[in-house]
Amino acid sequence: MWPLLLLVAFLLSPRARAGQIIGGREARPHSRPYMAYIQIRSPVGIKVCGGFLVREDFVMTAAHCLGSQINVILGAHNIRTLESTQQRIPVLRSIPHPGYSQQNKRNDIMLLQGDSGGPLVCSNVAQGVVSYGDRMGTPPAVFTRISSFLPWIRRTMRRFQEWRPE
Template sequence: MAMMGTAPCLLVFLLLPAFLGGLQREDRVLGGSECQKGAHPWLVLLYYFDKHYCSGALLNQNWVLTAAHCSMRHIQVRLGEHNISTSTGYEQFSTVQEAIIHPGFVDGTSGLRSYENDIMLLRLKPPAVYTSYVQPIDLPTLCPLPMGTTCTVMGWGTTSSPEETYPNVPQCLDITTVPLAQCQATYPEKVTENMLCAGGAQEGKDSCQGDSGGPLLCNRKLYGLVSWGDFPCGKLGQPGIYTNVCCYLDWIRTTMEGV
């Protein structure tokens, strides 16, 4: 089994809230339950003009990892957040000093959108301050991830589909990874080895709009980022698609070290 990103990885649908307009389904957690407060201190919220639209994962005091399709001109980052309708005093707020999108990602300016290489690093200003509510998540050390692994996806995305209902607190859902060949048969010519597939075994349980960029945790390590999927969310036999973090370990480390 290959280690630390040596797995073969090749060099596609989004999951954003409706207020951003006409994009493919972005991910939220459908069929989950409220995450335990403080149990996921690496989970961050991304805001655009005071509207939550994506999530991400804190890698260290300076960097957040999220999906490239979450790129916006003015991104606000909230750390240590749980109930977005109230303030606890544990929250931290940063702006994005620099957003670095994977060079292989194709944006929507041409009218086409590819979910290949759907990954982006955000450099925080000011840096995060570690507390019991703000902590980094570990990157994978064992790659590739064995199929059939039970993982947890989380976020503040819609809890209903196709109608959208957004919760004030993050939702967590345990889902199982799906073999790539099975996923490719479900989504012909869209799924590559740079993606992970998970869920689809139970009706009504999935990530969905508003969950984009959020973490897929397997063995308490960051193996995936919510990327895209079918709409409406939660269809039986239709897994969600996640950016395969194992395929980008070298890019992540090189990028962070080079700034």
């Protein structure tokens, strides 16, 4: 994992700002349908996170993206314009890892159950969830390793698989 993070660190531009593409290029519109844009309403205001669809009714993101009201937007290429492909889904249940620590960002992973916070993808497989880093996109960025949480992810998704609101 460290060699990959070092490679990413060298590719990132120190002058990049939020909302810019860092060390890459714009994806072909709608070529990443699993990507989610997450809007979080909390007592201090609105913040946004990235996430990705892991099943038709679960999104994975970072636990620090928890808030009182969360909406997931799927099918967006440009979030600043209303596209006919966009789906806005209110989150029914946020499930942060039980060992999440806000102080040191340990276990910074969360599942969001919807009615129907960005991944690190290597060889078309999600390997990590962005945990924290510099707001300007400069290295080092820290990722929570998904594979370390697979037992919890599977247990949690099984437990809530049959639950549906009335």
